[in-house]
Amino acid sequence: MLKIDGITRRFGDVTALDDVTLEIEQGEFFALLGPSGCGKTTLLRIIAGFETPDAGTVTLDGEDLLSRQPNRRPISLMFQSYALFPHMTVAKNVAYGLEQEKLPRAEIKQRVGEVLETVGLSELAGRKPHQLSGGQRQRVALARSIVKRPRLLLLDEPLSALDKKVRADMQLELKRLQNEVGITFVVVTHDQEEAMSLADRIAVFDRGRVCQVDEPVALYDRPRSRFVADFVGANNLFEGTAGAKDELETEDFGVLPGTPAEDVKQGDKALLAVRPEKIGLSQVSEDSETTEAAEGAEGTESSEVTGETGLKGTVVDVSFYGGVSHISVDVPGQPRHVLVAVQGASEVKPGAEVRLAWQAEEAVIIPVDQ
Numbered sequence: 001m002l003k004i005d006g007i008t009r010r011f012g013d014v015t016a017l018d019d020v021t022l023e024i025e026q027g028e029f030f031a032l033l034g035p036s037g038c039g040k041t042t043l044l045r046i047i048a049g050f051e052t053p054d055a056g057t058v059t060l061d062g063e064d065l066l067s068r069q070p071n072r073r074p075i076s077l078m079f080q081s082y083a084l085f086p087h088m089t090v091a092k093n094v095a096y097g098l099e100q101e102k103l104p105r106a107e108i109k110q111r112v113g114e115v116l117e118t119v120g121l122s123e124l125a126g127r128k129p130h131q132l133s134g135g136q137r138q139r140v141a142l143a144r145s146i147v148k149r150p151r152l153l154l155l156d157e158p159l160s161a162l163d164k165k166v167r168a169d170m171q172l173e174l175k176r177l178q179n180e181v182g183i184t185f186v187v188v189t190h191d192q193e194e195a196m197s198l199a200d201r202i203a204v205f206d207r208g209r210v211c212q213v214d215e216p217v218a219l220y221d222r223p224r225s226r227f228v229a230d231f232v233g234a235n236n237l238f239e240g241t242a243g244a245k246d247e248l249e250t251e252d253f254g255v256l257p258g259t260p261a262e263d264v265k266q267g268d269k270a271l272l273a274v275r276p277e278k279i280g281l282s283q284v285s286e287d288s289e290t291t292e293a294a295e296g297a298e299g300t301e302s303s304e305v306t307g308e309t310g311l312k313g314t315v316v317d318v319s320f321y322g323g324v325s326h327i328s329v330d331v332p333g334q335p336r337h338v339l340v341a342v343q344g345a346s347e348v349k350p351g352a353e354v355r356l357a358w359q360a361e362e363a364v365i366i367p368v369d370q
Contacts, residue, residue, distance in 0.1 A: 001026040001184060002152060007056035009042055016042040017053070018208040029178050029185045031195040034205030040188045044154050048077045060151065076145040080157040082137050084129040091116065091125040094143045115147045118180065135170055146181055155187040159194060171197050192232050196220065204228050224261055226369045229273040236338050238272040246360040248272040252333030253311055257360035264365050274363035276341035281327065284312070284353040310357035313338060315350050329354060
């Protein structure tokens with residue numbers, strides 16, 4: 001439905017967007033994910049009509065979008081600040097766009113009533129923004145955006161002003177609402193969990209370029225670059241050379257198991273990325289090289305954890321987060337502590353000697369970024 005082709009935008013010597021190309025399908029929930037300053041909001045403003053690119057095209061249903069004025073585009077933009085009119089009631093805020101189109105009063109009343117019921121604010125129609133919670137104001141902004149029935153809804157960091165619990169609730173609400181109204185959503189966020197929980201597909205941005213476009217599970221399990229592997233969730237990275245089989249050859253740790261990405265060839269300088277929850281951990285007894293109870297990756301047996309490829313290290317910290325424990329392990333030769341995630345409370349204590357290992361299919365070997 002939306003095709004972005006070769007979009008470039010410069011501000012003086014700074015290139016905010018560098019030859020960005022994306023295709024977004026009808027009815028899709030699409031996320032633009034990246035750190036602050038990577039260009040994702042600039043792209044959103046170009047789609048909305050508030051910025052003009054230096055090069056490239058944007059088409060909606062095959063029609064040129066860049067030649068149309070912002071108010072003539074079938075697009076709504078929900079701002080990060082919500083931008084509600086403080087002197088208007090909830091109903092008036094939602095009706096404002098329809099009134100500017102000079103629609104009949106009866107139609108405006110009907111559409112406002114329907115959308116307020118959809119977002120669960122019918123009983124608060126007479127209140128003003130200062131009488132609402134953050135989550136309720138966010139729903140008003142959403143209602144105002146969808147009441148005009150746009151072909152495309154753009155959301156700029158829509159949940160950043162909410163606390164953690166309300167944010168989690170509103171993530172579910174956004175997804176439900178998108179499925180119900182059938183509008184294509186494009187959301188800008190720097191929050192990986194938000195993007196992973198909401199989006200059908202995610203485009204990861206870094207310094208004005210698109211690094212990878214994928215579904216959330218594929219993006220998490222099979223990153224294609226160091227930036228994506230390091231930015232999307234926690235990851236452990238090991239440097240070495242791609243081996244002949246499913247392995248990375250390293251100077252400090254010997255051969256580590258992993259599955260190469262498509263563009264990695266034998267002999268290439270490469271990185272092995274393995275997620276904390278994929279690592280099996282077992283404690284080494286003081287008087288021998290045998291291991292005690294294994295923890296970590298689901299389905300990882302003790303024999304798999306203690307094989308020749310297992311890394312030996314010392315536990316430096318154990319943090320309990322309720323449903324999961326994070327264990328930091330100092331492995332000689334590895335510049336950063338190796339992070340292991342285990343379900344529930346861990347019995348391993350700081351100072352314990354442990355072995356770490358994983359199966360080849362649980363790790364990915366990616367090229368070293370040029």
